[in-house]
Amino acid sequence: MLLNGVRNAAIARMQSDGKHGMEHTMALSLRESVHLVSDPKNLDASVEEVFHLMLGVRCEREAEPPVIEPESVTAVVGFGGLLSGACVFRSGGSAAMRIAARMTGMEFTEIDDTVKDGIGEICNMLAGAWKGKVPDLAANCGLSVPAVITGSDYNLHVQAPEFQLRHGYRFEDAWFGVTIVCDGLQ
Amino acid sequence: MREIRTLIVDDSSVMRKIVERALRQAGLDSLVIHEAGSGTEGLEALRANPVDLILSDINMPMMDGLEFLRQIRVQNLAPGVPVVMITTESSEEHVKQAIQAGAQGYIRKPFTTEQVKERVLPLLQAA
Numbered sequence: 350m351l352l353n354g355v356r357n358a359a360i361a362r363m364q365s366d367g368k369h370g371m372e373h374t375m376a377l378s379l380r381e382s383v384h385l386v387s388d389p390k391n392l393d394a395s396v397e398e399v400f401h402l403m404l405g406v407r408c409e410r411e412a413e414p415p416v417i418e419p420e421s422v423t424a425v426v427g428f429g430g431l432l433s434g435a436c437v438f439r440s441g442g443s444a445a446m447r448i449a450a451r452m453t454g455m456e457f458t459e460i461d462d463t464v465k466d467g468i469g470e471i472c473n474m475l476a477g478a479w480k481g482k483v484p485d486l487a488a489n490c491g492l493s494v495p496a497v498i499t500g501s502d503y504n505l506h507v508q509a510p511e512f513q514l515r516h517g518y519r520f521e522d523a524w525f526g527v528t529i530v531c532d533g534l535q
Numbered sequence: 536m537r538e539i540r541t542l543i544v545d546d547s548s549v550m551r552k553i554v555e556r557a558l559r560q561a562g563l564d565s566l567v568i569h570e571a572g573s574g575t576e577g578l579e580a581l582r583a584n585p586v587d588l589i590l591s592d593i594n595m596p597m598m599d600g601l602e603f604l605r606q607i608r609v610q611n612l613a614p615g616v617p618v619v620m621i622t623t624e625s626s627e628e629h630v631k632q633a634i635q636a637g638a639q640g641y642i643r644k645p646f647t648t649e650q651v652k653e654r655v656l657p658l659l660q661a662a
């Protein structure tokens with residue numbers, strides 16, 4: 350339901366952009382360049398760019414979290430237009446607070462609205478940086494505003510995606526995962 | 536140094552703080568900051584407060600940054616005030632749309648303090 354909501358929001362945003370002069374772009378197709386769109390290096394480069402510029406840290410790939418925390422934070426930004434799907438950011442609560450602290454210069458002891466806001470913005474920048482790696486995608490794919498959920502014991506399921514990139518990263522002892530799910534490609 | 540009255544429009548309060556910090560790090564110490572979480576709130580803020588500089592996100596709920604920009608011009612709320620868009624949208628098409636709507640500058644998120652300095656300070660000097 351969450352994924353459908355953010356994807357629909359991104360599609361609506363893309364249609365709104367179309368009213369202002371982007372209608373012609375829908376004749377394009379990404380089918381020929383799916384290998385570029387799904388290149389895993391683009392996701393690594395996007396994570397590097399966002400975390401280095403906004404947090405001043407370097408991230409390394411690390412497939413799984415060293416510790417499974419009871420509470421996690423998940424942010425979702427939907428894609429709409431030539432590509433539909435979502436960018437999903439997920440981390441444990443302590444990593445989310447560490448990231449928000451780096452962004453704001455504040456200290457956090459709980460996952461409050463500022464932490465959720467910061468994680469949503471990180472997901473937004475990751476989604477924007479990722480789609481910006483492929484020019485046709487940058488111009489013809491809209492983003493939804495971020496949705497953030499917190500809690501425990503939940504999973505993200507997407508039926509038969511066109512492709513899915515799922516990478517884990519670590520800086521210091523903070524682990525996070527980023528997933529790009531594409532469930533429609535024109 | 537004179538005060539620079541600045542309106543920052545972004546649905547993320549964290550991003551508004553980051554933009555404010557970047558402006559101060561860019562050398563704008565004497566800032567008076569007004570914040571808004573959407574284009575609608577941004578218009579209300581402009582009706583209540585004269586400003587010297589506007590920085591706005593594009594992708595926001597209720598009223599996005601491009602419509603906000605058009606409404607500023609239509610309602611003549613901030614004549615001669617430079618507007619810089621700060622957004623994750625980076626394509627030439629989006630930049631073109633923003634410029635057509637009346638923006639004088641465009642900064643892509645994520646950004647560096649240096650980029651903020653390069654794009655904002657010349658606009659303030661020219662205003």
